[in-house]
Amino acid sequence: MMPRYRVILAYDGTKFHGFQSQPNLRTVQGTIEAALLKMTKGTPVTVFGAGRTDAGVHARGQVVHFNFPGNIPPRNMLLGLNSMMPLDVVIKDVAIVPETFHAQFSTVGKRYGYRVSRTRFTDPFKRFYTGHYPYQLDLGRIETAIQDVVGTHDFTSFAASGGVIKNKVRTIYTARMVDHPDEDEIYFEFIGNGFLYNMVRILVGVLLEIGNDRRPVDEFPRLYAVKDRQEARITAPASGLYLQEVYYDEAALQQAVAERQ
Amino acid sequence: MMPRYRVILAYDGTKFHGFQSQPNLRTVQGTIEAALLKMTKGTPVTVFGAGRTDAGVHARGQVVHFNFPGNIPPRNMLLGLNSMMPLDVVIKDVAIVPETFHAQFSTVGKRYGYRVSRTRFTDPFKRFYTGHYPYQLDLGRIETAIQDVVGTHDFTSFAASGGVIKNKVRTIYTARMVDHPDEDEIYFEFIGNGFLYNMVRILVGVLLEIGNDRRPVDEFPRLYAVKDRQEARITAPASGLYLQEVYYDEAALQQAVAERQ
Numbered sequence: 001m002m003p004r005y006r007v008i009l010a011y012d013g014t015k016f017h018g019f020q021s022q023p024n025l026r027t028v029q030g031t032i033e034a035a036l037l038k039m040t041k042g043t044p045v046t047v048f049g050a051g052r053t054d055a056g057v058h059a060r061g062q063v064v065h066f067n068f069p070g071n072i073p074p075r076n077m078l079l080g081l082n083s084m085m086p087l088d089v090v091i092k093d094v095a096i097v098p099e100t101f102h103a104q105f106s107t108v109g110k111r112y113g114y115r116v117s118r119t120r121f122t123d124p125f126k127r128f129y130t131g132h133y134p135y136q137l138d139l140g141r142i143e144t145a146i147q148d149v150v151g152t153h154d155f156t157s158f159a160a161s162g163g164v165i166k167n168k169v170r171t172i173y174t175a176r177m178v179d180h181p182d183e184d185e186i187y188f189e190f191i192g193n194g195f196l197y198n199m200v201r202i203l204v205g206v207l208l209e210i211g212n213d214r215r216p217v218d219e220f221p222r223l224y225a226v227k228d229r230q231e232a233r234i235t236a237p238a239s240g241l242y243l244q245e246v247y248y249d250e251a252a253l254q255q256a257v258a259e260r261q
Numbered sequence: 262m263m264p265r266y267r268v269i270l271a272y273d274g275t276k277f278h279g280f281q282s283q284p285n286l287r288t289v290q291g292t293i294e295a296a297l298l299k300m301t302k303g304t305p306v307t308v309f310g311a312g313r314t315d316a317g318v319h320a321r322g323q324v325v326h327f328n329f330p331g332n333i334p335p336r337n338m339l340l341g342l343n344s345m346m347p348l349d350v351v352i353k354d355v356a357i358v359p360e361t362f363h364a365q366f367s368t369v370g371k372r373y374g375y376r377v378s379r380t381r382f383t384d385p386f387k388r389f390y391t392g393h394y395p396y397q398l399d400l401g402r403i404e405t406a407i408q409d410v411v412g413t414h415d416f417t418s419f420a421a422s423g424g425v426i427k428n429k430v431r432t433i434y435t436a437r438m439v440d441h442p443d444e445d446e447i448y449f450e451f452i453g454n455g456f457l458y459n460m461v462r463i464l465v466g467v468l469l470e471i472g473n474d475r476r477p478v479d480e481f482p483r484l485y486a487v488k489d490r491q492e493a494r495i496t497a498p499a500s501g502l503y504l505q506e507v508y509y510d511e512a513a514l515q516q517a518v519a520e521r522q
Binding site: 010011012058082087088089090091121122123124125127129 | 271272273319343348349350351352382383384385386388390
């Protein structure tokens with residue numbers, strides 16, 4: 001039986017057409033599979049990821065798994081993979097896991113971050129790594145509104161249309177905004193049991209509009225009730241979004257939530 | 262008489278072939294001159310810069326001047342130029358200055374910064390914005406050695422060969438290393454009355470070798486004495502270097518130095 005490897009990796013999503021393999025496009029999954037193909041000298045290895053990040057979306061703690069035809073110690077797998085990765089991907093951790101582990105289906109939660117740059121003009125050093133919002137923001141309004149994101153809600157209004165997933169109910173354990181005035185940035189962070197397609201970027205779009213006084217501060221309950229994607233309007237750009245961490249056991253998830261309370 | 266404009270700008274140097282115009286290559290000077298050519302509807306405007314940063318070198322406070330055939334208020338010049346800049350350049354300040362002001366020849370000093378990332382593998386988010394040094398460093402040795410950079414020295418050993426400037430004596434007012442362990446980075450900063458070609462990158466290369474115990478901690482006096490570029494060996498990569506600020510009056514220069522003491 002082939003051993004199953006769990007790999008934690010970070011990547012700058014700027015130059016990838018997202019995580020998931022697509023013919024003739026540079027993707028994270030394709031990049032890892034190409035490296036594994038070299039290591040196996042031609043035996044294809046399929047890589048499964050925890051979350052399919054879009055083009056331009058970054059990861060600091062993406063998780064993938066694959067079965068590998070050969071018993072390479074995790075430390076060697078880490079060095080071998082890193083030696084074949086381009087500079088916009090880094091392998092952070094490798095472990096051999098039981099065959100019951102699945103990068104996508106074993107998750108109990110994920111943590112996403114979203115960086116918003118608030119300079120008047122786009123900061124040239126942040127253009128690929130933040131969303132940019134140069135307009136007035138009342139951070140107190142955002143702090144009040146974001147409390148309504150915590151809990152179990154039907155997020156239909158916050159899911160890009162066209163998804164195949166029928167059940168749009170998700171539970172958010174942590175939703176917070178951290179101000180970094182020295183860097184002219186604010187940072188949004190969400191921990192939840194699952195996230196719909198584009199959900200974080202739509203949440204951030206609504207929160208910024210609340211901060212800019214374009215929506216009432218109690219907008220979230222209304223948006224949960226109407227179940228209409230058109231109501232949420234703006235999707236914040238991919239460049240600010242980071243898949244920070246994926247949780248596979250309740251203890252780790254609860255600890256991450258507790259650390260933020 | 263045409264008014265003279267002084268412009269302070271920042272840029273991500275990654276995708277530029279340096280500051281100075283070169284035929285058929287994307288440069289910062291060429292980008293600004295192309296924007297001014299549009300504003301004048303065809304009258305060429307020559308841009309003079311404080312320092313000619315190399316390909317891949319960044320600036321947070323580059324200064325340029327030019328004479329402009331028309332009297333545009335500084336605020337409008339700032340908005341107009343920014344509207345025509347690509348996303349890797351931002352205009353931070355515009356002022357009308359006396360004709361005696363020259364971006365290069367009026368300088369009394371400059372401040373350069375150099376970021377070194379210390380992660381084991383290259384951090385995908387820092388690959389264009391830091392130098393990378395994954396080896397052991399004794400920061401105490403660097404802190405001791407860097408004191409020898411302060412003062413008036415013949416920096417012949419620290420100048421890329423081929424320059425036309427004969428006098429290699431420069432005065433460094435501030436030379437310091439700041440540790441940022443949370444970010445796995447160290448930051449070098451130098452304020453001086455002038456810098457030779459590649460001088461900061463060569464200084465950083467020597468300092469890292471001292472920290473890694475490949476050179477004695479009292480290496481600088483010897484290198485000043487030998488006046489031989491071959492002795493300094495390593496030039497730290499362009500990606501870590503930032504032209505942070507250019508000083509045009511002694512008071513501003515002295516204040517910057519005093520703030521760091």
